[in-house]
Amino acid sequence: MATVEATTVRDTHRPEWVENIGGQLLALLTALGIAVLLGSVIVIAYGENPLVVYSAILSGSFGDANGLGYVLANAGPLIFSALAVSVCFKGGMFNIGVEGQFIVGMASASFAALTFTFLPAPLLVLSVLVFGVLGGMVWAAVPAILKVKTGAHEVVTTIMMNGIAASLVAWVIRGPLRYEDIGGGFNVNLRTDPFPDAAMIPDLGHFFGIASSARLSWVLPMAIVAAAVVWFIMRRMRLGYEARAVGASPGSARAAGISIGAVQVKLFLLSGALAGLVGIQQLFADQGFLPAGYEAGIGFTGIAVAFLGQNSPVGIVFAALLWGVLARGETSLQLETDVPREFIIILQGLLIMSVVVTYQVAKRRLFSRQLRRAAEVEDLHDAEASVDIEEAGEPGSSREVDR
Amino acid sequence: MPLGDFGAAIGIALTYFTIIYLTGLGGLFSERSGIVNIGLEGMMIVGTVTGSCGTAELTPELGLPWGPLAGILIGAAAGAIFASIHALATVTFKVDQIVSGVVINLVAIGVARFLSTIAFGQATQSDSGQPRMDPIDIPLLSSLPWGLGKAFDGISPMVIVAFLMVIPVWYSLYRTRWGLRLRSCGENPDAARSLGVRVSPYRYEAVLLSGALAGMAGAFLAVEVNLSWNEGQTQGLGFIALAALILSNWNPIRLMGAAFIFGFAQAIPLRLAHAPIIGAIPPEFIRMTPYVVTIVVLAGFVGKVRPPAAAGRAYEGSTGI
Numbered sequence: 246m247a248t249v250e251a252t253t254v255r256d257t258h259r260p261e262w263v264e265n266i267g268g269q270l271l272a273l274l275t276a277l278g279i280a281v282l283l284g285s286v287i288v289i290a291y292g293e294n295p296l297v298v299y300s301a302i303l304s305g306s307f308g309d310a311n312g313l314g315y316v317l318a319n320a321g322p323l324i325f326s327a328l329a330v331s332v333c334f335k336g337g338m339f340n341i342g343v344e345g346q347f348i349v350g351m352a353s354a355s356f357a358a359l360t361f362t363f364l365p366a367p368l369l370v371l372s373v374l375v376f377g378v379l380g381g382m383v384w385a386a387v388p389a390i391l392k393v394k395t396g397a398h399e400v401v402t403t404i405m406m407n408g409i410a411a412s413l414v415a416w417v418i419r420g421p422l423r424y425e426d427i428g429g430g431f432n433v434n435l436r437t438d439p440f441p442d443a444a445m446i447p448d449l450g451h452f453f454g455i456a457s458s459a460r461l462s463w464v465l466p467m468a469i470v471a472a473a474v475v476w477f478i479m480r481r482m483r484l485g486y487e488a489r490a491v492g493a494s495p496g497s498a499r500a501a502g503i504s505i506g507a508v509q510v511k512l513f514l515l516s517g518a519l520a521g522l523v524g525i526q527q528l529f530a531d532q533g534f535l536p537a538g539y540e541a542g543i544g545f546t547g548i549a550v551a552f553l554g555q556n557s558p559v560g561i562v563f564a565a566l567l568w569g570v571l572a573r574g575e576t577s578l579q580l581e582t583d584v585p586r587e588f589i590i591i592l593q594g595l596l597i598m599s600v601v602v603t604y605q606v607a608k609r610r611l612f613s614r615q616l617r618r619a620a621e622v623e624d625l626h627d628a629e630a631s632v633d634i635e636e637a638g639e640p641g642s643s644r645e646v647d648r
Numbered sequence: 649m650p651l652g653d654f655g656a657a658i659g660i661a662l663t664y665f666t667i668i669y670l671t672g673l674g675g676l677f678s679e680r681s682g683i684v685n686i687g688l689e690g691m692m693i694v695g696t697v698t699g700s701c702g703t704a705e706l707t708p709e710l711g712l713p714w715g716p717l718a719g720i721l722i723g724a725a726a727g728a729i730f731a732s733i734h735a736l737a738t739v740t741f742k743v744d745q746i747v748s749g750v751v752i753n754l755v756a757i758g759v760a761r762f763l764s765t766i767a768f769g770q771a772t773q774s775d776s777g778q779p780r781m782d783p784i785d786i787p788l789l790s791s792l793p794w795g796l797g798k799a800f801d802g803i804s805p806m807v808i809v810a811f812l813m814v815i816p817v818w819y820s821l822y823r824t825r826w827g828l829r830l831r832s833c834g835e836n837p838d839a840a841r842s843l844g845v846r847v848s849p850y851r852y853e854a855v856l857l858s859g860a861l862a863g864m865a866g867a868f869l870a871v872e873v874n875l876s877w878n879e880g881q882t883q884g885l886g887f888i889a890l891a892a893l894i895l896s897n898w899n900p901i902r903l904m905g906a907a908f909i910f911g912f913a914q915a916i917p918l919r920l921a922h923a924p925i926i927g928a929i930p931p932e933f934i935r936m937t938p939y940v941v942t943i944v945v946l947a948g949f950v951g952k953v954r955p956p957a958a959a960g961r962a963y964e965g966s967t968g969i
Contacts, residue, residue, distance in 0.1 A: 339746050341686075387943075395947040400746050401894065402946060404686065404887055408939035411884070416932035542757075548750050585765040590758025597751050598733070602741045609742070 268607055269555065276603040280596040287591065293584050301581040302574030302589070312577075314450045314459030316569035322526045323565035324468035326547025328475050329381075329519035331556035333399075335479060336512040337492035342388060342403025343520045344544025345410030346381040350521030351528055352414045353380030355422060355437050355535040358444035366443035373444050373529060374522065381521025382514050384410060389513030393506035399513075407544075418537045435537040446530040462530035471519060472558040478515070479558075488512055520544065549597045555604070568593065655792075657912065657919035662803060663873055664885075664911030665904075666810040667692075667865045671889035672896070672903050673817055674861030679898060680821065681854030682834040682847075682958040684745040687734050687752030689886025691859045692866035694730040697760040699723025699867020700774050700877035701767040707779045713805075716781045720806065720867040727863015728856045730759070735855035739848050742962035757879075764877065772879035780872050781805055804872040817900045830854055834956035837963040847963045862886065888914075891942035897953045910938040 285295035306312045326343055333340035340346075354377035361372050388402040422437040450461035479485035487508045490498040495505055523543050528535060550568050554560030571593055575586040671688050678685035702722030707715025730752070737748040761771045768774040783802035792800070821827035830850050832840040837847045869885070870877045892910050896903035917931030926934070945953055 341746070341750065391943070391947050395949075397943070397946040397948070400684075400686070401890070402943055405891060405939035405943050405946075408884055408887055408891075409936045412932040412936040416930050419932070420930065545750065545754055548747075549754055552747065585762060585771070587758055587761035587765055587771055591755070591762055594751065594755030594758050597754065598737065601743050601747055601751060602737060605741055605743045 268611055272603045272607040273600070276596070276600040279599040279603065280592065283595045283599070284588070284592045287588065288584060291584055291588075293582055298578065298582050298584055298588070301577050302571065304581070305573045305575075305577030306570040308577070310454055311456050311459050312573055314453070314455030314461040316566060316573050317465050318450075318459055318461040318526065318530075319569045319572060320562070320565040321462075321464040321468040322523045322543050323547060323550050323568055324472055324562055325519050325523045325525075326543050327550035327554060327561040327565060328468075328471060328558065329516045329523070330548050330551040331554070331558070331561060332475060332479075332488075332516045332519065333512055334551065334556050335485075335492050336488040336509060337495065338392075338509060338512065339400050340385070340388075340403055340513065340516050340520075341400055341548070342385065342406045342544075343516070343523070343547050344542070345403065345407035346384040346517045346520035347523035347544050348414045349384040349410050350377040350379075350381035350517075351524035351535060352417045352422070353377065353383075354521070354525070355440070355528065356417075358440040358529070359422060359438055362441050362443070364443070369441070369443045370446065370529075374525065377521040377525060378518045379521065381517040381519070383517070385513045385517025385520065386510070389510045392513075393509055414535075415537060418535060422535065424534070437535040439534045440529065444529060445533065446525065448530075460526070460531045462526065464526040464530055467522070467525075469562060471522070472562050475515075475519070476558040484508070484511055484515075523547070549593070552597060552604075553600055571596075653919050653923060655794075657915045659801065659803065660915035660918055661908060661912040662807050664914045665908045666804070666807045667869050667873075667885050668889045668892050668911055669810050669904060669907035670813065670865035670868065671862045671886055672893045672907055673813060673900060674858035674865070675890055675893045676817070676896075676898060676900055676903060677830070677854040677861070678858035679893070679959045680834045680956055681830050681851045682837060682956060682961070682963065683734075683738050683851050683855050683858075684749065684960045685734065685855065685858050686746060686749035686887075686890060687731070687756075688858070688862045688889055689882060689884065690749075690753040690756030691727045691731055691862035692869070692882045692886045693756040693760050694763075695723035695727045695863030695866025696870040696881060697763050697767070697774075697877050698726035698863070700778065700870040701763065702867075703780075703871045704767075704774065704778055712779065713781050716779055716871050719871050720864055723867020723870070724860040724864035727866065728860040730756070730863070731855050731859020732852075734859070735852045738962065739851045739855070742964075745960055745962075760879065764879075768877070774877040776876040778871070778875050780875055784808075804868070806868045806872055811904075814900055814904055821900065831956070833963075834958050837958050841963075851963070862889075865889075888938045891938045894942055894953055894955075895945055898956060913937045 281299070284299075288295045288298050306316045326347065329343045329346070330340055354373045357372045357376035358369065361369055364372060384406060388397075388399045388406055391397040391402050392399045418435070418437055424436050424438050446462045446464055448457050448461070449463050449465065450457060450459050453461075455461050479488065487498065487503045490501065490503055491505050491508050498508075499505055524541070527541065546568070550561060550564045553567065554562070554564035571589050575589045578584055578589060579586045671692055674691070675685050675688055699719045699722060701719075703716045703719030706718045706722075709715070710718055733755075734748050734752050737743040737751075738745045764774065765771050781804060784805055785802060786800040786808075819827075821831065829840065829845045830853075832843075832845060833847045833850045833854075841847055865885075866882060869881060874881055888910050889907070892903060892906035895906040895910075913934055916926060916934045920926050
């Protein structure tokens, strides 16, 4: 009896990585399917053909080079934002403050661009990037230190820091960095001085025949490099190992001699540094000044993209592209169908909700399967042991004896 | 009149109080049942657009006080329907409550725009100057001397509703079996279950109630205060309500005080910009006070707050593996 059971258990045992990747893909495809299906229901309720709508969405990005350029240009900020979220997530923390960190980073980057105008172009750009990073890190340091020193939960403190950041940046634009060269426009009070040309990130699109209006700049390669760096830190460096240990089980991490507080602060600083670069694309490759009311919501969208990419750097790059394709679909949707363009935001919401729920369900199923298998293996050992004992002529022995 | 501005500021503070208090009560029910709700802002947003739409559609048929009232109730109902997503995700599918709340806030913007295009033919606003309930003067208080009476002059009936709301909320939470059980689900769901309380239905009810109150607050903002729907009109008030809830230590009576203080902070830049001392502070710094106060309190520098013990954790059920 025992041997028969043993073979069946061994036959159904697939390698762990196959199960992981297969499970991830299955979960992702299921989530996509659910979202597309629910989206179709809305489209049909609206009296349109879902196939027409979805192909219109795709044609916006893949119809011509400029559409693709737009998607790529918008992926950069999303990658930075999602990486910032994922870094904290790996350590078991939730940084909802990416939005605040990014707008503070942009205010300090704008300060650098308007102050160090005497620097040559490469150095000025570098100082803009450094100040963006520093601004984000300073804003991320507050909730991190409060968490470690006082136990204040980072979710609430980062939400509050977002509120403070919005007011602070509004004040900066109204006060210290105000637009002084008052021209004829009606909103002259609502932005900073224009940045010098030397502070701007050069265009990248013209190498690939993409119009400069798509604003594809060197920010995208920077974001991909950042993703590679985050991968390296998380997979090949001590901080990454410690972060995963803390995220998986703080108790075991502490027992292993890891200083949890130090890891949490380091992760938050790394997260803030990445968040500080979120606005570079929009400010220094597109607009050329810091407008008031600069709450683009990319910090929150980054959370969605991080979920979609399951907090892995590679996944995040692809998730950011997918998000960009959907966003780009707004325009073509309006041109080619009667469905309002806001359908895209609904579709994005459906996608992210179904991803979150599907992964949660998948994780639980995987967990219970692993538990069951562990139990089966244990039974198997017991069974084998008792068979051995039976052969040895000690039929009365029980499990307790084996253990 | 030197105090005239002060009276006017209190009047505005009462308006903000109504929004923050109603939304905060929503958060109170949800978190007391063990479900953290950072999606309050999103639920408010859905309330603003549906409330405004309901008012615009129903006022011609129902007449004046009833049309806007129906609009506000529609906003509350829409908030509850929207909150059911949060309930389904967190209670049934046991998705992380913070994650779900973030998604709720993200989705709300899209839902609002989508509904607005259908209802008003434009994505980010409705026609301005929509009908509202007739404002009322509170007898006695509105005749206070030195201009203080301005505070109670021409206020929306909903302000009084918000003030009276504390009675049913306090009673239901602390004097009924339902409230005791709801709170026990938020403190120790395992103990509640062992005494025969079914945790999930209570959490569902609390989250739906939470959405209804936040939606009502949003509808009040759109219908009674701004007289139109505009994208972004909630201005993060849902998060300020969350801050007030923390400051109140999850208590409906103390929440009134917190909501009024934070409401007053919102009113200062609008009416007391030229007052001595206060006028010297940039309005942006006054606007950030609710957040700063909350961080200070949370960090334990002043006072001590304790959230419901089980808030944030999914209830695994008695058959948990």
